[in-house]
Amino acid sequence: MAQPRIELATMNHHYMFYDLDDFFANAQKLGYPCVELWTSPQHFFMDYRQNDPIERLSHLIDEYGIRIHGICPEQCNPKPHNMAAKDASIQERTLAYFTRAVDVAKSVGATQVLVTSGWAYYNEPVETARERSATMLKQVARYAGEQDINLAIEALRAPESRIANTVADLNLLLSMVDEPALKVCLDIGAMVSAGNTIQEYFDTFGPKMIHAHYVDTGERSLHLALGDGERDIATDILTFEQNGYQGVLSVECTDSATLTDPMAADARSMATYLSAYEKIEAARA
Template sequence: MNSKITLGVSTWLWQSPFTTQSIALFPKIKQMGFDLVEIPLENPSLIDISQVKQALKDNGLKASVCVVFGDDKDLTADDPSLYENCFEFAKTCFEHAKALEVDFVAGPLYAAVGKARLATDEQRKLEWERSVTNLRKLASIAQEYDLQIALEPLNRFESDLINTAADVMRLIGDINHNAVKVALDGFHMTIEEKNIRDAINTVGDKLIHVQVSENHRGIPGSGLTPWQDFAAGLKDVNYNGALVIESFTPEIKELAAAVNIWKKLADDQDSFAKEGLKFLKETFND
């Protein structure tokens, strides 16, 4: 395996939301062979960040942080109060991220997740401009915490704003702020991109985070994803960040409904993690 790439797993594979008690997952995650755990900040008030930091240290794990905006947080909304909700929520998330000594927060921060409509050209232009303006402000807030934001394209069923590598690069160009980078997720890419290697090259050195599962959200290696293209693309751009397995447990009904997982994707979630890690180690090698 490329020694520069760190392999990780999201706690969403087992739980939602992440709370202080979720640190009980850390010994298992380390024992499986992961070096990093991805912490989704859904409700930061449920987290004693000093305990989480200590648990990471005790288990020899690094962290990454991801954030999504729900319906009451939307940088493209008609109602400006929803922007303020984003900024206030983001500040709390940035404080947590800073405490965990990470360099960035990743996620589809440009709009509320699930905002996918057939909007008019005028509405699209308006929402694009709102997103650009508000992301510039969000990036400046992140910079105050010595952090970057990594924007993640989503598939068309979850966003009508940013679906591809080309989309996110156009957005970054318009924002024009050096704290804005890119996170790519292989699941969304298999739906939206024509060629995964080309997409990775499109974002180039802006790429600072990568999430993976299969095209059906299942175990990496069990579906249609062109993994050799994926590995070649990361090598093309000299990627040296993390590769994080991100999928979801069908046991948490609210989460499963939000991501449209209606059945089990593995015998159990531990098997999902172990088999996925084995495949990633075999695939992303020199």
């Protein structure tokens, strides 16, 4: 029996100048089995008090036959919700925002919510901000666990944040939070920026590795469509397989060059993925 392929998912970040229906329609056309939904206000609005009707997403799931694997809430500076917020009122809004994201994920049949460490002020000790981040993550993770939803935390690049840039930083933060619902997302761009490798992530986190923002990287960007950069996609996928990875590979393309034609970028990603698997499976035969 042939070994099942790791599923490829796409995200809607590079569809910011297109309707969400176009995103789902193109994902179906290209054969993507699932998507990761970035909560762009123009696609699916969500803040700490409210969100667009869930029925909008349920309709798209039914119409196009594509599941939503996870929710990726907006959360990087200068967005208003910061896991490491210092101000009590921002902390209150942040907790309400991420618990709402968990509720949205559960309502659409998703299994996870993407989170980050948040960010520190540059004129404060990073350790102080990391403590605040761990405190907030613990609260959100505890709620997520009660709803049978996982949190998948990814590293951020400097200067986005100083709290969790490397494998070691993430491992420290996870140990501080110590909640079973908090898992790990490997973001290839952040990984490359930090000088880590896919294997280092698996060696450190093992089965906690439940998600990947899988992209190509090159001189122009660390979040390219597959095939637009310099990575050996087949070798990368094989590394995921050899470590027993059970998640999906979610293409988080944020390359501004793809904004006018995100459909073509998604087609390149799918073609590169299929070509990589043909190479992998030919070597097994």
